[in-house]
Amino acid sequence: MSLPFAAEARAALGPALFDYMQGRAGDSHAAPGEDANAAAFARLRLIPRLFSEAGPPDLATELAGRRMAAPVMIGAFAGDRVFHAEGILPVARVAARLGLDLVLSEETVTPLAEVTAAHPGTWLQLRAAGSEDRIARIVSAAAGAGAAGIVLTLMAPSHPRPGQRPGGFDIGAELVSRGWSTIGTQLDGSHRPGVAPLEAFPRWDAARLGRIAALARSLGLPLMVKGVLNPADLAPLADCGVAGAVASNVGLRQSSRWALALDQLPALAAARPAGLPLLLDGGVRHGADVIAASLLGAAACVATRPVLCALAAGGEAAVEAWLNGLLDNLYAMTAWMGAAHPAALDPGQLLRD
Numbered sequence: 001m002s003l004p005f006a007a008e009a010r011a012a013l014g015p016a017l018f019d020y021m022q023g024r025a026g027d028s029h030a031a032p033g034e035d036a037n038a039a040a041f042a043r044l045r046l047i048p049r050l051f052s053e054a055g056p057p058d059l060a061t062e063l064a065g066r067r068m069a070a071p072v073m074i075g076a077f078a079g080d081r082v083f084h085a086e087g088i089l090p091v092a093r094v095a096a097r098l099g100l101d102l103v104l105s106e107e108t109v110t111p112l113a114e115v116t117a118a119h120p121g122t123w124l125q126l127r128a129a130g131s132e133d134r135i136a137r138i139v140s141a142a143a144g145a146g147a148a149g150i151v152l153t154l155m156a157p158s159h160p161r162p163g164q165r166p167g168g169f170d171i172g173a174e175l176v177s178r179g180w181s182t183i184g185t186q187l188d189g190s191h192r193p194g195v196a197p198l199e200a201f202p203r204w205d206a207a208r209l210g211r212i213a214a215l216a217r218s219l220g221l222p223l224m225v226k227g228v229l230n231p232a233d234l235a236p237l238a239d240c241g242v243a244g245a246v247a248s249n250v251g252l253r254q255s256s257r258w259a260l261a262l263d264q265l266p267a268l269a270a271a272r273p274a275g276l277p278l279l280l281d282g283g284v285r286h287g288a289d290v291i292a293a294s295l296l297g298a299a300a301c302v303a304t305r306p307v308l309c310a311l312a313a314g315g316e317a318a319v320e321a322w323l324n325g326l327l328d329n330l331y332a333m334t335a336w337m338g339a340a341h342p343a344a345l346d347p348g349q350l351l352r353d
């Protein structure tokens, strides 16, 4: 299953960077470009509804205190400027025009304040590793720079052993060679080129997470946790007061052996404490995927690689074309399924092959 604009992106980026973007883990048996997360959606079938009282779809969605034009967010990717001369900014402009929130990696070269100026609906994504003090300082700085929220990646946030890099490419070394710092090092005050080197241990526990979530809340920032695959993790997240749980295997970039978030959604939805929305990250390529995820319990979906591939291949115009295509497909499928919003669909309208 190939990404949109893949040939053009490969030509623009060269093979090494393109392979890093595809992100094949070292323990993968998959062919290059094969994506188990995207393939999982192909196993699901949707049952339309011919007779329905629902009016035309309105995809507007409330999530974690934010209003979005559709239940779709754009996901985090590191090293934006190696993919496009303007970095993430073309994506931020499109996302602002379309009313979709954007998750920005702390490993982004473009300063946070420039991105929030282009798009106030920008969440900062941080790795839950290293000292709690580092995260606390960055969360405070993010509030000052106008971020809309925080996404904390708890799953595999750092490498306890070296040599586990997706596609065998070291984005940190690449950024150092270009002399570029990233948001994490810009906001922690060090401004050192590359990405912040983070200790894997001690691991983050619920007490640390609770303190950071409380800090974010006190600054008016909702905090979501990314990398949830185990239903047993949901209750502690709710106890910590987080605003959302992002079901994700982080694109199977560190290991190909993680469970698929889509497969885990039913168990996660069954264990979900009231008031803790679930999001689905990974493999979302069409509006129909957003519908399927919604039927399995996701309040919204996050898409990353298609947007990144479009950015590398054709800049702002390609990003806008791809996102408009996804939203058009989502609108049409919602109407054909007989609902005004994906959240209003009947779970019986989903079948597995």
Ligand SMILES: Cc1cc2nc3c(=O)[nH]c(=O)nc-3n(C[C@H](O)[C@H](O)[C@H](O)COP(=O)(O)O)c2cc1C
Binding pocket: 020, 021, 022, 023, 037, 075, 076, 077, 078, 105, 106, 107, 125, 153, 226, 248, 249, 250, 251, 252, 281, 282, 283, 284, 302, 303, 304, 305, 306, 308
């Ligand atoms: C080049 C690249 C860099 C990424 N960097 C980050 C990152 O810094 N932080 C993070 O939480 N996820 C990162 N991801 C993972 C994505 O946010 C997302 O979880 C993953 O790609 C699965 O979604 P997709 O199938 O829509 O691409 C990165 C993905 C790519 C392709």
